[in-house]
């Protein structure tokens with residue numbers, strides 16, 4: 632059966648539309664349906680001097696891959712003109728409309744998964760009038776969690792040989808320590824364990840867990856979260872049969888000797904785990920939201936406004952995200 636995936640083109644002034652146009656330059660086994668304004672894609676194709684024939688998507692038709700040079704598109708109209716590289720809050724509702732259509736279509740069974748090109752969190756929050764203490768839009772991860780009505784999801788970025796999942800996602804650093812609770816560690820670990828089994832063919836995944844503090848707290852001399860919160864949470868999860876090692880000092884967790892014996896790693900916060908992953912494989916990684924009732928993957932990079940419309944954007948991570956979503960769909 633041909634897999635059908637929806638691809639949201641993301642922030643219109645960023646490199647998302649460029650990547651979608653680049654995507655159309657070859658044929659795929661899957662039917663890839665880009666959710667975007669078709670005029671934006673045509674404009675960007677002209678700017679990049681690349682051929683593009685748009686085919687309007689109909690959910691009633693059987694899944695059919697596009698030929699080289701063609702792109703299936705589910706149209707959503709922009710609100711305002713787009714200049715590559717220049718953010719315009721007037722188009723933020725368009726961006727959110729593409730995410731809604733993608734999520735609802737997946738819940739309705741129109742496509743088997745969603746792959747997202749990057750959005751700009753700042754401009755969406757500018758448009759929605761939120762501030763740094765309580766952003767209305769923290770990211771796709773939290774948006775799809777709320778849209779799908781599930782209490783917890785897990786952000787995991789993965790290359791072919793390294794998986795980094797996070798206990799907390801888009802939080803100001805000041806709030807991170809308070810968010811590391813036994814309850815959250817348990818919910819995140821259970822989702823990670825289950826989805827590694829379900830989607831990645833790992834019957835008994837071995838997961839390395841980082842501590843929060845330097846040297847994993849140095850026996851309580853450099854912070855007590857390991858002793859008071861993380862250790863007891865991991866111990867009770869081990870009683871459930873989840874194979875967790877740690878809490879380990881984060882600085883040496885990501886060394887070959889330990890990683891060679893692990894299926895995945897669990898970092899306590901965004902910039903503890905993701906710089907390692909991106910140093911290891913920026914442009915070859917996918918961002919995967921675990922715990923959703925739908926499959927959702929994404930690129931490992933942002934909107935790269937400096938590259939929009941230049942032809943310099945590397946589509947490697949988008950290809951990886953499509954591959955990973957397809958593999959996940961094939962496990963269902």
Ligand SMILES: NC(=O)c1ccc[n+]([C@@H]2O[C@H](COP(=O)([O-])OP(=O)(O)OC[C@H]3O[C@@H](n4cnc5c(N)ncnc54)[C@H](O)[C@@H]3O)[C@@H](O)[C@H]2O)c1
Nearest residue numbers: 748749750751752753929930932933934935937938944945
């Ligand atoms: N999946 C997503 O939606 C996602 C992911 C990360 C960041 N973001 C958002 O993107 C915006 C900009 O973030 P940032 O500046 O921190 O990161 P960025 O990834 O946009 O840019 C960081 C650097 O990497 C380069 N780069 C990024 N993607 C590239 C590609 N495909 N090919 C070649 N070079 C590439 C950029 O030119 C820049 O030098 C922020 O609003 C952030 O929240 C979105």
Ligand SMILES: N[C@H](C(=O)O)[C@H](O)COP(=O)(O)O
Nearest residue numbers: 770771772773918929931932
């Ligand atoms: N944390 C992600 C990264 O650094 O790549 C990125 O911000 C995307 O997050 P969402 O998928 O939640 O938008």
